[in-house]
Amino acid sequence: MRAAEQAAFDTGVDDYGLMETAGAAAAEIIWRAGHKRDALILCGPGNNGGDGFVIARLLRDRGVAVRIAALGDSRTVSSQRARSAWDGPVEDVMTAAPAGQLVDALFGTGLTRGLDEAVAARLCHLSEAATTSHAIDLPSGVDSDSGALLSAVPHFDVCIALGAYKPAHLLQPAAAYMGRLALADIGIAMPTEVHHLGAPALCAPGANAHKYTRGLVAVVAGEMVGATCLSAEAAARSGAGYVRLIADVAVPVLSHAIVRSASLDLDRAKAVLVGPGLGRDDAAWDRLVAVAKAGGPFVADADALRLFAEKGFGDLTRPAIMTPHEGEFSRLFGDLRGSKIDRALAAARSSGSVVVYKGADSVIAAPDGRAAVASGASPWLSTAGTGDVLAGLAAGRLAVTGDPFRAACEAVWLHGDAARRAGPAFVADDLLATLPAAIAARL
Numbered sequence: 001m002r003a004a005e006q007a008a009f010d011t012g013v014d015d016y017g018l019m020e021t022a023g024a025a026a027a028e029i030i031w032r033a034g035h036k037r038d039a040l041i042l043c044g045p046g047n048n049g050g051d052g053f054v055i056a057r058l059l060r061d062r063g064v065a066v067r068i069a070a071l072g073d074s075r076t077v078s079s080q081r082a083r084s085a086w087d088g089p090v091e092d093v094m095t096a097a098p099a100g101q102l103v104d105a106l107f108g109t110g111l112t113r114g115l116d117e118a119v120a121a122r123l124c125h126l127s128e129a130a131t132t133s134h135a136i137d138l139p140s141g142v143d144s145d146s147g148a149l150l151s152a153v154p155h156f157d158v159c160i161a162l163g164a165y166k167p168a169h170l171l172q173p174a175a176a177y178m179g180r181l182a183l184a185d186i187g188i189a190m191p192t193e194v195h196h197l198g199a200p201a202l203c204a205p206g207a208n209a210h211k212y213t214r215g216l217v218a219v220v221a222g223e224m225v226g227a228t229c230l231s232a233e234a235a236a237r238s239g240a241g242y243v244r245l246i247a248d249v250a251v252p253v254l255s256h257a258i259v260r261s262a263s264l265d266l267d268r269a270k271a272v273l274v275g276p277g278l279g280r281d282d283a284a285w286d287r288l289v290a291v292a293k294a295g296g297p298f299v300a301d302a303d304a305l306r307l308f309a310e311k312g313f314g315d316l317t318r319p320a321i322m323t324p325h326e327g328e329f330s331r332l333f334g335d336l337r338g339s340k341i342d343r344a345l346a347a348a349r350s351s352g353s354v355v356v357y358k359g360a361d362s363v364i365a366a367p368d369g370r371a372a373v374a375s376g377a378s379p380w381l382s383t384a385g386t387g388d389v390l391a392g393l394a395a396g397r398l399a400v401t402g403d404p405f406r407a408a409c410e411a412v413w414l415h416g417d418a419a420r421r422a423g424p425a426f427v428a429d430d431l432l433a434t435l436p437a438a439i440a441a442r443l
């Protein structure tokens with residue numbers, strides 16, 4: 001964001017002009033949500049506070065009863081200019097009475113440490129006392145680059161991101177404190193390869209499609225056939241044309257359309273899934289090595305990740321996609337530095353695989369530096385078996401598209417949408433029933 005801002009200044013945009021643009025965009029969003037409901041705007045010492053003064057002036061011009069409470073003096077040239085354009089009274093944050101709308105313009109991207117305890121408590125009190133609360137750019141107290149909370153932060157109804165989403169808008173724990181995100185366009189182009197995961201555009205099979213052109217997925221079973229079944233069933237509902245289950249024992253409860261093979265038959269497979277239910281003994285490692293040595297694109301999840309963490313990748317073909325949760329990620333890649341986005345990108349670069357770093361904020365990272373962040377996943381996904389469904393979907397979409405990053409993004413989106421459709425308290429098996437509707441919605 002700082003680089004983009006500088007690029008705009010280099011083309012002649014002036015600091016204060018940008019603040020007026022940002023303030024106007026934010027005021028418009030607040031106006032649409034609250035109309036003439038009275039507002040208290042909290043203004044900090046930097047440019048975030050300057051935005052607050054602009055917002056206050058513009059809302060007052062529209063007839064809103066606006067009060068401003070500041071935290072000390074304005075310290076930047078632009079914020080001083082915005083403050084001098086406000087001819088109303090300025091109250092003290094610590095003593096100002098609440099209003100129907102609370103607008104937090106205390107700190108944005110310039111926050112360097114947590115708020116003083118008394119100021120944070122005051123912010124929480126004023127926010128709770130308001131009917132609606134808006135954070136300008138970021139809730140004051142969250143670290144923009146990592147999403148960490150540096151001091152107590154209230155829950156905001158809306159966070160108005162200026163110009164672009166920052167990591168904190170999408171990463172936990174900060175993202176949980178923003179009920180809704182609104183992106184205010186301030187005319188700055190963001191040169192970034194990191195995006196908020198958007199809904200994919202999927203294609204229906206062509207008129208001449210057959211099961212092999214639509215993609216054959218081989219799913220390798222192991223000790224715990226239940227997990228493998230969930231993956232295979234998800235792959236069968238992912239849009240792929242054919243699912244072959246590699247299992248040397250009879251497997252119960254399975255769609256008749258899924259064909260079982262007792263040997264490791266990867267013939268015509270466009271993607272292989274290995275890991276869910278694989279086991280961790282020598283036989284499991286042998287199966288994993290055989291898949292990697294076959295050289296085709298494969299998705300590694302669960303036990304396959306555990307085995308790779310224990311034994312290393314050696315000179316084996318790396319998975320096209322890996323889907324670790326937090327524990328699996330740190331076992332595989334150790335303690336990496338930076339935000340979850342930074343860590344996922346470092347892992348993708350070092351492994352040469354697309355990494356789906358799962359969680360309430362899943363990050364999908366490619367070795368070439370692209371990344372997508374999926375936030376707002378259903379908290380009901382935190383139940384056994386949902387990872388197996390995701391892995392099956394990832395393998396299925398890999399067989400359909402042949403593109404690991406695209407496949408991983410599509411899989412995470414469809415998984416999240418299937419969960420939304422399943423509602424609360426579902427079991428992983430229920431996602432299988434909602435997947436076709438999730439796919440239909442993206443055709």
Ligand SMILES: NC(=O)C1=CN([C@@H]2O[C@H](COP(=O)(O)OP(=O)(O)OC[C@H]3O[C@@H](n4cnc5c(N)ncnc54)[C@H](OP(=O)(O)O)[C@@H]3O)[C@@H](O)[C@H]2O)[C@@H](O)CC1
Binds near residue numbers: 108113116163
């Ligand atoms: N980028 C863009 O394109 C645009 C950006 N715009 C806006 O600018 C915002 C960034 O502005 P900014 O850089 O002035 O930082 P900001 O968050 O206001 O605070 C910095 C001040 O706070 C202080 N301080 C820090 N932590 C503190 C603490 N815990 N407790 C107490 N004090 C603390 C720190 O001083 P320090 O004490 O650290 O020396 C400094 O004085 C951005 O979020 C957006 O709203 C728009 O106007 C236009 C387009």
Ligand SMILES: [K+]
Binds near residue numbers: 139140
């Ligand atoms: K703020």
